[in-house]
Amino acid sequence: MALHGSGGSSFLVPWAAAVLLALGAERALALPEICILCPESVRNLSEVTLYCKQTRGLMLHNRCCLNQEGTIVGLDLQNCSLKDLGPKFPQAHTAVIIDLQANPLKDDLANTFHGFTQLQTLILPQDVSCPGGINAWNTVTFYINNQICQGQRNFCNTTGDQEICPENGSCVPDGPGLLQCVCADGFHGYKCMRQGYFSLLMFFGILGSITLSISILLWGTQRRKAKAS
Incomplete structure (x- = not known):
């Protein structure tokens, strides 16, 4: 019986290793593409690394700091020779901290950060302005060699326009x-002035x-032309 148990254990070890390897491969495949945009891993002393290790x-x-669900919390793309952030950058819209320093970025990031509502720390090259301008950040x-934009402000509260x-x-x-x-529930259309829910069935019917x-x-026009000829 002891020999049988030993043989079973020796069989389970490679089987368990294969399962773990498969799970690791599956996780690697699920890694967001923005995380492998640069060939090298994140630097040990970078702000993203420190944030990730301390949290x-x-x-x-x-190049990513992920939570247990695989959501991007931090992104370090410093020194990646990026002239623009590319179409995969919105994958990092959940990030709290992003490092983009040491890249030849163009100073046109104003509309690049749509949906980045959780971003609190953004590190940029010294000659690239903070998106939204100085008033969009607390500091x-x-x-x-760089500049740091910290504390994203709620622009709804800072415009001063009560009827925005x-x-x-x-x-x-x-x-x-x-x-x-x-628009509030039950309203839609221009300036949310139309009441009631928008009917997709009616829209596609029309x-x-x-x-x-x-x-x-x-079809009728083509048929008449064919008869005339």
Whole structure:
């Protein structure tokens, strides 16, 4: 019996290792593409690394700091020779801290951070302005080689315009210096003035009727031309 147990254990060891390897491979495949945009891993003394190691439940993978659900909390793309942030950058919209220093970025990041409502620390090259401008952040600190934008402000509370959104809408932040007006439940359309829910069935019904009418008209026109010739 002892020999049988020993054989079973020796069989389970490679099986368990294979399962763990498969799980690791699956997790690697699920890593957001923005995390592997640069070939090298995040530097040990970077701000993203320090934040990730000091915050419980976070882990470093390539250029990203992820929580246990795999959500990006930090992103370090410093020294990646980036001229622009590219189409994969919105994958990091959940990040709290992002480091973009030491990149030849163009100073046109104003609309790049749509949806980055949780961002609190952004490190940029010294010649690139904080998105949204200085008023979109609590503090902007300039150093020799970089600048740090910290504490994203709720732009809905800082515009000073009480009527920035219509009566039936509410203002919600949409990133540094950005906001959007969301219609209240039961309202839609221009300035949220239309009451009731928008009927997709009616919309597609009307669209289908128009398409059918145009198709019949074109078919009739082509048929008359064919007879005339």
